Amino acid sequence: MSATPALLAAGFVHPVLLGGLALALAPILIHLLSRRQFRRIEWGAMRFLLEAERENRRRIRFEQWLLVALRCLALALIALLVARPFVQPGLVTTLLGGRGPVQRIVVLDDSASLAFQDGATPEFARLREAALRLLSWLGQESPGDAATLYLTSRPDEPLLAGQRLSGVKLAELRERLQRWAPVNYPARPRAVFTKIADGLASSRGVSADVYVLSDFQRTDWLAGTGAGGSTFAPLSALDPQRVRVILIASGLSPRSNVALADVSQRRAHTIAGLPAVVQVAVANYSGHPLRNVNVRLEAEGAVQPSATIEQLEAGATQTVSAEVTFSEPGPRELTVDLGAVDGFVLDNVRRVAVPAREALHVLLVNGAPSADPLRDEAYLARTALSPPGQFSSGVDLQVIEAGQLEAANLAAYDCVLLCNVPPPTEWVVAGLRNYVAQGGGLVMFLGDAVGPPQDYNRVFFADGAGLLPVPLGELVRATAGGVGLLRVGEHPVTGMCAADSASLSEYVRFRAYYRCLEAGESSGGQTGRPPAVVLARFGDAEQSPALLERGFGQGRVLLFASSIDLDWNDWARAPDGSYVVTLLELVQYAARRESLRPSFVGGERLEAAISPDEYEPHGVFESPAHPAEPAVAARLRGSTGGVGEPIVLEGPRAERLGTYLLELTHRKFGLQRRPLCVNLDAEESDLRVARAAELDAALGGIPHELLRAGDAFASGRERTRRELWAAVLAAVAVLLIVEQLLAWWFGRPVRSSGPRWLERVTVASDR
Helix, strand or coil: CCCCCHHHHEEECCHHHHHHHHHHHHHHHHHHHHCCCCCCCCCCCHHHHHHHHHHHHHHHHHHHHHHHHHHHHHHHHHHHHHHCEEECCCHHHHCCCCCCCEEEEEEECCCHHHHCEECCEEHHHHHHHHHHHHHHHHHHHCCCCCEEEEECCECCCCCEEEECCCHHHHHHHHHHHHCCCCCCCCCCHHHHHHHHHHHHHCCCCCEEEEEEEECCEHHHHCCCCCCCCCCCHHHHCCCCCCEEEEEEECCCCCCCCEEEEEEEECCCCEECCCCEEEEEEEEECCCCCEEEEEEEEEECCEEEEEEEEEEECCCCEEEEEEEECCCCCEEEEEEEECCCCCCCCCCCEEEEEEEEECCEEEEEEECCCCCCCCCCCCHHHHHHHCCCCCCCCCEEEEEEEHHHHHHCCHHHCCEEEEECCCCCCHHHHHHHHHHHHCCCEEEEECCHHHCCHHHHHHHHHHHHCCCCCCCEEEEEECCCCCEEEEECCCCCCCCCCCCCCCEEEEEEEECEEEEECCCCCCCCCCCCCCCCEEEEEECCCCCCEEEEEEEECCEEEEEECCCCCCCCECHHHCCCCHHHHHHHHHHHHHCCCCCCCCCEECCCEEEEEECCCCEEEEEEEECCCCCCCCCEECEEECCCCCCCCCEEEEEEECCCCEEEEEEEEECCCEEEEEEEEEECCHHHHCCCECCHHHHHHHHCCCCEEEEEHHHHCCCCHHHHCEECHHHHHHHHHHHHHHHHHHHHHHHCCCCCCCCHHHHHHHHHHHC
C-alpha cells in the first residue's frame, strides 16, 4: 500500500472548462502570424538599420517572448478562473502524505452528553454524519489503506476492524450507524486508546492516523491526571513519527443545562403512611440565573406536593426539601422531574427506590424496672418512642427486662436499646456482637446499674475489640446545677437543632455522667475498626464526650454517657421536645439498613443483596423496555459462608435509564418485585467542553490537529473545498498590469549612444 498522492487534495468545480487552457496559445500564434505580414524591401539606408538591428536583436527577441509568455499565462489563469480551482483543507488534507502504509482509525464518541439537542437535532446526529462523511472520503482518497471504527462505549468491539472501505462496506456502516443512538453513560476513551496502542505496538512499520470525533466533554476527556496519566497516555508510548491524532469537535458550546444532581432522604428509614422528607439537589450549568424552578415528585405514580427554587444562580447547586408519603409498605419508587427545561432531557428525571417500612422494630431492655413509672428506667423512653393514642411514631416497640435478654431473638429487631443494663453474661455479649456485626443497631444508655466502669469495659470494650465505642472512665458528679449538652458538627441525630445553635437544648442540665476516654486516653489496642465519632459533648470544662458513635461489622453502636431517665438529668422534662426528637432520631439512625440500593448509574452492572434465610437464591431482571426486551436470569454470587451473610444476585449491565424490576421469591410471602432505579451519572450533566489548550496539554508530544465538525463537515464535501478564484483573479490582474508596464517600457523611444549619423537615421526611421 502507498499513501495517496498530494494532488488528490486539489481539484476543479468545472473541470470540463479546463479546455479553455488552449487559449493560452493564442498570443504565440498571433505573434508568429504578425511576423509574416511585412514584405522586405532593400534600399540604401537599410545598411545602417541592419547594422543597428544586429546589435539589439537578442534584447528585442527576449522582450517580445517575455510579453508573449505573460499574455499566455494570463489567458491560462483566466481559463482556470472559469473552471474554479479549489483545495481540500482540514481532514482530507491530513489524509495525504507519503508515510508508507497507514492505518485509518476512527473513534466516534457516543456517550450520553451527545444526546444534547440544539433545536430538533441531537448533537450525536451531526457527529455521526461527520463520521460517515469522513469514512466516505477515506474510501475515495485512500482506498488502499485499512480502516477501523471504534465507539467509545464499545472499546472491545469495533464496528469495523482493519478493512478496506469499499462501497458495500460503507453502505453497511451507514445503515448500522443510522440506527445507533448515544448510550446512557459517560465515554471511556482511555480504554479505546489502550486498545489502539496495543494493536499498533504489535504492527511494526505501520503508521496510523487516529481521527477522534467527540464533543470533548471535560469530565470525560480531561480525566485521569493522576499516576496513570491523561486520557491519551496510551498513545504517548508509541513512536511520534508513526502516529498522528486528528481531533474533530462537534463544536456546540456553550451548552446550557439544568440537572437533577441528587435525590436523597433526610432520614435513613421511611415509614408507610408517614411523611418522609426528601432532599433534591438541582444544578444550574447554564450561564445565566434561573427563576422559579419547579420540582415535581411522584410516589408510586401518586402526585406529591411539588417544591420550587425561587432563584438558582448560574453555576450553582441548590438543595430543596419536599415531603412525600407512601401509602403501602414495601419497595417503592420515587420519581422527581424538572420537566422539559433544556435540550438535555436525560438528567431532568431522577428515580430512587425507597423501602417503605411498616414500622421500625425496636427492643428496649430495661435495666432498672420499677412499679413507679417516674422511677422506672424505661418508662419515659417507651412513652417517647411509642406514645399512646391514634398517632403513630413509626416505631414498633417491645420492652423486656435485662434478665430476658439472653432468650430474646435479636434478629427480629432493627435496633436494640440497652437502658442502664448491668454487665451481662458473655453469652449475651456474644449474641449482641453477632447481632450488630450483621447490621443491627445498638444504643447504650448508662446509669447506676452499670457499676464500676472497669467491669463494663471488660465485658463491652474488650481492649478495643468489643461493642463500646470507647472505654468508660470515672463517674462524674456535676455541681452548681449541672452542665449543658452541646452538639458537635452536623449529624442526622442532632440535625433537628438550629444551624446557628451549639446546644442540643438550652433547658437540659446533666448532674451525673461517665467520663469517656477518647483517643490517646484509651488503653485499647488497634483493631482495624473505624475510630469513634463524638456527636455531642457535655458543657463542662473538659468538654467530655456525651454521645459517641462507632461502626461494628455491618452495624453501628451509639453510646450516651448519662441516663435516659430523670435520675441523672432533667432532659425528659425539657419543654422544647428535644428529648423525644433525639430518641426518635437515634433509633432512625441506628436501625438496621435495608439492602435495597436507592439507585444505580447508567452503565453499571445491576446487583441485589438478599438474605438466604428469607429468599430463594434465584431471580429475574426485567428492563424498562420489557417485554420488548426479554428478562435476564440473575447470576448467583455466593457468600463466604458467614452466618447470616447475604448473597448477591448479579444482573445485566444497565444500558437504559429508568426502573428495572427484580423478581424474587420470598420463602414466606411468595413472589416479590424490587425496583432497581437507574439514573444518569451526575458528572455527565456538566456539559462544559475542554478548551484547545487543555486538549493540547493532554496530548502532550503526540502530533495532532484540532478541527471542528461544523466547519469541515457541515453540509457535504463541497463545504470543505476552499476555492481559489479570488487568488487567481488577483494573479490575472497583476499579470495584465505587469504586461502593460513592460510593453510600455520596451516600446518607449531610446536615445542611441552610437554615432550621430546612426541617431539621425533612427530618428528619421521613427518618423
